[in-house]
Structures are given as C-alpha cells and as structure tokens.
Amino acid sequence: MSLLLNYKNVVSNKNGANIIYLVDEKFNISNLKKFISNSHYSFLTDLLKTSDIKREILNFEINSKKTIILVSLKKALSKSGAEELGAKLHSYIKQKTKSEYLIDTNPMSLKYRDLLGHFLHGIKLKSYTFDKYKSKKEKKKLSITLIGKNIPTKKDQIKFKALEEGTFFARDLVSEPGNVLHPDEYAKRLKLLKKFGLKISIYDEKKLKKMGMNTLLGVGQGSIRGSYLVTIKWKGLKNNSKPLAFVGKGVCFDTGGYSLKPAKFMEDMTYDMAGSAAVVGLMINLALRKAKINAVGVVGLVENMVSGNAQRPGDIVKSYSGKTVEILNTDAEGRLVLADALTYTEKKFKPKFMVDLATLTGAIIVSLGSEYAGLFSNDDKLSKQLLESGDKVEEKLWRMPLHKNFDKLINSKNADMQNINYVGGAGSTTAAQFLQRFILNKTPWAHLDIAGMAFSKYGGALNSGGATGYGVRLLNRLVEDYYE
Numbered sequence: 001m002s003l004l005l006n007y008k009n010v011v012s013n014k015n016g017a018n019i020i021y022l023v024d025e026k027f028n029i030s031n032l033k034k035f036i037s038n039s040h041y042s043f044l045t046d047l048l049k050t051s052d053i054k055r056e057i058l059n060f061e062i063n064s065k066k067t068i069i070l071v072s073l074k075k076a077l078s079k080s081g082a083e084e085l086g087a088k089l090h091s092y093i094k095q096k097t098k099s100e101y102l103i104d105t106n107p108m109s110l111k112y113r114d115l116l117g118h119f120l121h122g123i124k125l126k127s128y129t130f131d132k133y134k135s136k137k138e139k140k141k142l143s144i145t146l147i148g149k150n151i152p153t154k155k156d157q158i159k160f161k162a163l164e165e166g167t168f169f170a171r172d173l174v175s176e177p178g179n180v181l182h183p184d185e186y187a188k189r190l191k192l193l194k195k196f197g198l199k200i201s202i203y204d205e206k207k208l209k210k211m212g213m214n215t216l217l218g219v220g221q222g223s224i225r226g227s228y229l230v231t232i233k234w235k236g237l238k239n240n241s242k243p244l245a246f247v248g249k250g251v252c253f254d255t256g257g258y259s260l261k262p263a264k265f266m267e268d269m270t271y272d273m274a275g276s277a278a279v280v281g282l283m284i285n286l287a288l289r290k291a292k293i294n295a296v297g298v299v300g301l302v303e304n305m306v307s308g309n310a311q312r313p314g315d316i317v318k319s320y321s322g323k324t325v326e327i328l329n330t331d332a333e334g335r336l337v338l339a340d341a342l343t344y345t346e347k348k349f350k351p352k353f354m355v356d357l358a359t360l361t362g363a364i365i366v367s368l369g370s371e372y373a374g375l376f377s378n379d380d381k382l383s384k385q386l387l388e389s390g391d392k393v394e395e396k397l398w399r400m401p402l403h404k405n406f407d408k409l410i411n412s413k414n415a416d417m418q419n420i421n422y423v424g425g426a427g428s429t430t431a432a433q434f435l436q437r438f439i440l441n442k443t444p445w446a447h448l449d450i451a452g453m454a455f456s457k458y459g460g461a462l463n464s465g466g467a468t469g470y471g472v473r474l475l476n477r478l479v480e481d482y483y484e
Contacts, residue, residue: 006145018067020103025074029052031046033109057092071099080394082115084461086122098134099140105148117152121160123463128168131176159289162407163175166285167469172451173277174467178253178270182225183301190230196287213321215336217267220302222310232283232297243349244483247341249334249358250276250301257304257330258313274454275357278471285476286357292484297347300337316415320344321438332420334360335431346443353444357471363427365452372398373453376432379444385482386446395474406433
C-alpha cells in the first residue's frame with residue numbers, strides 16, 4: 001500500500017471526515033475543545049471514561065462518515081519512540097477501510113512539536129512496500145494530510161524526505177532479484193546518480209586489472225557479468241577538507257563459488273549487496289539534503305558464481321595493497337572485495353575516517369541475532385560515535401573485539417594471509433582482523449557486520465518485512481551529530 005503525505009497551509013478543518021489528534025499519555029482532550037464541535041467533544045469525553053487508556057491509539061467512530069483517532073504521546077517520548085509510534089499508527093490505519101486522514105496539529109502541546117517530524121518519519125518508513133513484480137498491485141492508497149500551525153518546518157520536511165528517499169533507494173536495491181540487479185545493471189543505475197549532484201566514477205574490469213585489484217576481481221571471475229569498483233563523491237564544502245569515507249560490499253548474488261552454499265535459503269543471497277546499498281542510500285540522502293561535508297562512497301560490485309573460470313580453493317592472489325592472500329574458501333568472498341576497496345579508498349582519498357558495511361559473516365548472527373550489528377574498529381572515538389548514533393535511531397551496534405592474538409588464525413604458510421580461519425571459532429572477528437590488515441596508514445576505521453540486520457523476514461518496528469535499509473539512518477546521524 002502506497003502512502004501520500006501532504007502538508008496544507010490551512011488553519012483548521014472541523015469538517016474533515018477522518019481526523020487524527022496527538023494528545024498526552026492520559027488522553028486529556030481539553031486542548032481539542034475549540035477545534036471540534038461541542039457535541040463531538042461531549043461524545044468523546046463520555047467514551048474516554050470507558051476506554052482502555054493504557055493503549056497508545058484509540059479509534060472513535062463518531063458517525064458513519066466521521067472518525068476521530070487519538071494518539072497518545074508519552075511524557076518522556078524520545079525521537080526514536082516517536083518514530084515507532086508513527087509506524088504503529090500506519091499499521092493501525094492500514095487495517096481500516098478508510099484511506100484518507102487529516103492530522104490536525106493545532107491542539108498539539110509545544111513540547112511535542114519537535115517530535116512531530118520523527119512521528120511522520122516513522123509513518124513513512126513503515127509504509128514501504130516492494131511490489132514491482134506483482135501483476136496485481138494493491139489499489140488502495142493511503143493519504144495523510146497535515147494541517148495547522150505546528151506542521152514541521154520546510155527545513156525539517158526536506159531533511160526527513162531526503163532520509164526516506166535514501167533509505168527507500170537502499171531497500172529497493174536489496175529487494176531486486178539477482179537476475180535483474182547484477183553488477184552490470186547496478187553500475188548503470190549508479191551512473192544515473194549524477195542527477196543528484198553526485199560525482200560518479202566507474203572502474204570496470206579492464207581498469208581494475210591495471211590497478212591490481214585482484215582480490216576483488218577474483219571473486220567475480222566466475223561470472224559472465226562484469227566486476228566494478230564505483231566511487232560516489234559528494235562535495236558539500238567549498239574547501240578541500242578530507243572527506244568522510246563509506247565503503248560497501250556489493251556481492252549481487254553469492255553462490256559461495258566452489259565452496260558452494262547449501263541450496264536451502266540460497267535465494268536470500270540477493271541481499272549480499274546490502275552494505276553497498278546502504279552506502280548508496282546514504283550518499284543520495286547527503287546530496288538531497290545538501291549536507292555540509294565532503295564525503296565519498298566506494299562500492300565493490302561483483303557476482304560470486306561457479307564456472308570453469310571461477311576462483312578455486314587454494315588459489316593465491318595479490319591484492320591492491322601488494323599483500324598476497326591464499327583463498328581457502330571461496331565463500332569468504334566479501335572480505336576479498338572489501339580488502340581492495342578499503343586500501344584504494346585510504347590511498348586515493350586520504351579520508352578522516354572509513355566505515356565499511358557488509359553482510360560479511362553468518363557468525364555475527366549467531367552472536368547478535370537480528371538485534372545488533374557487529375562493530376569492529378581500530379579507533380575508540382569513532383566507535384563511541386557510531387554506538388551513540390545507532391542507539392539514537394534504533395539501528396543498534398555492539399562492539400566486538402579486535403586483537404593481534406587473532407592474527408595467527410589467518411596467517412598462511414603459503415602467502416601473507418589466508419581468507420578464513422580453519423581452526424574454527426571467532427568467525428566474525430577473524431574476518432574483521434583480515435580487513436584491518438588492509439588499512440595501511442592507521443586511518444580511523446570501523447567495520448559494521450550487518451548480516452543479521454539487512455533483511456527481515458518478519459518485519460521490524462520501522463519496516464514491514466524484507467529489506468530494512470539498515471545503515472542509512474545510522475550513518476546519517478553520525479554525520480549530523482559529529483561532522484557537520
């Protein structure tokens with residue numbers, strides 16, 4: 001079901017058929033007295049005496065043509081709490097037969113005004129659907145119109161819309177099937193991002209071979225599709241200050257290569273490019289809201305397939321950094337893509353920091369389930385900023401260990417390192433320890449293993465199931481709070 005969110009510059013509308021009012025946690029409606037008729041006010045007052053005010057949303061059918069919905073705002077409601085409440089309202093009215101609603105902001109208490117944008121943001125995020133390939137689409141369209149003196153400012157409207165568009169773009173990318181969004185198509189779509197004011201550079205296989213990006217190319221060599229590295233630059237400052245760098249794993253489909261995955265759930269491997277999608281969504285968001293920073297997004301796009309030309313277990317490849325890697329398992333491919341992308345980003349852009357995102361290991365799901373993404377970092381300050389940003393937007397992180405003692409688990413007898421730990425255990429940490437070896441100049445760096453967060457079969461507070469867009473809102477908050 002699609003959602004249309006409108007803002008109208010009208011003072012009030014007593015005749016609106018379906019009106020939503022935001023009231024306090026005790027459902028005190030004294031503020032509504034001058035905005036609704038006396039008879040309706042008396043009717044609501046009587047009904048509230050017998051209603052369950054422990055609930056957050058109450059629905060009153062005034063007559064066959066008029067509905068009044070009261071939404072309770074708790075005294076200590078946080079911004080993320082307001083977003084979740086908005087999402088609950090969307091789920092609630094989605095089940096109703098009526099499809100057009102007004103939110104009258106006039107009676108709102110001033111202390112809740114700053115939360116209104118977040119409340120609407122939650123409604124919008126929850127409304128996302130991906131029905132592109134359904135021949136019969138749901139015809140019902142939900143329309144919510146805001147009226148009154150307390151509607152969000154134009155600046156806030158732009159800010160939230162940019163964040164929603166970036167998140168939805170990321171969700172769309174992750175939702176696409178592998179036969180549609182292969183690396184060739186993905187690169188074409190990224191080229192179109194120039195319309196947002198982003199500078200796009202695409203490096204194809206020929207260029208990557210010249211550059212020596214052999215760990216990235218090795219992952220994709222079994223596919224008939226190309227492999228790419230794409231840089232997405234946003235220049236929001238007039239000076240040439242060091243950019244913030246965001247790096248994403250873009251494995252468009254992952255069979256596991258010759259270390260073949262089990263058939264069960266292999267279809268889910270279309271979302272193995274969710275790290276790159278988060279980076280793309282973030283960059284779109286920064287451009288749309290004209291963020292006052294310099295930033296670069298770097299994504300490695302490959303397809304990990306089985307063929308006569310595919311990489312073999314036991315192969316040794318030389319990375320862009322010059323370090324050699326023995327490939328013991330072709331299903332540990334994401335770290336190979338990121339290895340070259342991280343070294344290139346550090347060398348080319350000399351950023352203030354680098355944050356990479358990847359659906360890297362199943363082990364992180366064993367550790368943290370679908371509640372937290374794993375955070376690994378060489379920098380305490382950056383880690384603290386990321387943890388705080390994640391808590392604020394309910395895209396939570398849990399810091400995991402990195403330590404030189406783990407290095408022995410990925411040392412190779414035949415090369416500088418091997419791409420998996422064959423001893424067993426610490427799967428997510430050894431993957432992160434592997435990545436850390438490709439940070440050559442001690443740049444502050446954080447690795448976010450989002451394998452448990454990028455896709456939700458059952459839905460979450462702000463999504464209805466499927467791609468979550470995890471990372472876009474988290475990193476936007478990081479930028480907003482600490483770097484703008």
